[in-house]
Amino acid sequence: MIDDASPDMGFFTDVTLCIGCKACEVACKQWNQLPSDGYALSGNSYDNTGRLSATTWRHVDFVEQFDRINPAESRWVMMSDVCKHCTHAGCMEACPTGAIIRNEYGAVYVQPDICNGCGYCVPACPFGVIALEPDQGVAQKCTLCYDRMKDGIEPACAKACPTDSIQFGPVEQLKERARRRTEELLARNVPARLYGVDEDTSVGDLNAFFLITDRPEVFNLPPKPVLPSTYQPVAYLSGFLATAALAIVAMQAFRSR
Ligand code: SF4
Numbered sequence: 001m002i003d004d005a006s007p008d009m010g011f012f013t014d015v016t017l018c019i020g021c022k023a024c025e026v027a028c029k030q031w032n033q034l035p036s037d038g039y040a041l042s043g044n045s046y047d048n049t050g051r052l053s054a055t056t057w058r059h060v061d062f063v064e065q066f067d068r069i070n071p072a073e074s075r076w077v078m079m080s081d082v083c084k085h086c087t088h089a090g091c092m093e094a095c096p097t098g099a100i101i102r103n104e105y106g107a108v109y110v111q112p113d114i115c116n117g118c119g120y121c122v123p124a125c126p127f128g129v130i131a132l133e134p135d136q137g138v139a140q141k142c143t144l145c146y147d148r149m150k151d152g153i154e155p156a157c158a159k160a161c162p163t164d165s166i167q168f169g170p171v172e173q174l175k176e177r178a179r180r181r182t183e184e185l186l187a188r189n190v191p192a193r194l195y196g197v198d199e200d201t202s203v204g205d206l207n208a209f210f211l212i213t214d215r216p217e218v219f220n221l222p223p224k225p226v227l228p229s230t231y232q233p234v235a236y237l238s239g240f241l242a243t244a245a246l247a248i249v250a251m252q253a254f255r256s257r
């Protein structure tokens with residue numbers, strides 16, 4: 001039943017607490033019955049799952065920076081990535097069938113029985129999150145554990161996180177907690193900053209936001225995510241101007257006959 005009074009729910013992910021155990025990835029796969037990514041290592045990283053995909057809805061990025069000249073400067077930072085459940089979601093805007101909706105918890109949710117597998121949502125996501133699952137031919141991504149939330153249970157990934165790097169709750173409360181945590185870390189000279197909160201971007205605030213300790217690109221996050229529809233006015237204008245120019249050329253050619 002839709003409860004309009006429910007506050008938006010989401011995640012605050014703090015990279016300073018992540019130990020890279022991947023318990024969140026495993027819990028997500030177990031709960032959602034998603035296939036494993038196998039045991040092969042890429043040879044480039046200790047991360048064997050690579051990236052978010054149609055069958056990996058949580059992914060722990062390993063930021064491995066080894067400084068051979070000055071080994072003391074080497075860093076190994078981890079961040080558990082997920083769908084951002086954007087305030088202005090590109091995937092939802094692009095979906096022609098209405099399969100992608102915002103549910104009563106403020107989460108962006110794909111209804112698999114309505115998705116026709118056109119894939120328009122895939123390039124529309126500024127974060128490269130949503131993907132088509134080839135066997136079923138439908139778009140898939142994190143559901144914010146909609147089924148668990150309806151039973152009053154927190155999402156499997158947050159429940160499994162042993163360090164509380166992934167915190168789940170009402171988004172506004174999480175933002176307050178995140179701002180306090182950022183101030184605390186800055187006072188200890190940790191270069192902390194929030195990503196997806198209080199930023200001026202066309203996707204708006206993210207319901208799954210992050211505390212990071214470096215530039216967003218270091219964590220595979222776009223520095224300024226852009227909603228594809230913001231390009232529409234320019235695209236329409238250039239289409240109109242091109243049509244008008246062709247019409248003028250055609251008229252002149254007709255007159256000079
Ligand atoms: S991160 Fe991508 S898939 Fe998730 S809500 Fe935003 S646009 Fe949609």
Ligand code: SF4
Nearest residue numbers: 028142144145155157
């Ligand atoms: S909220 Fe649920 S579906 Fe989303 S990443 Fe966590 S465990 Fe997976």
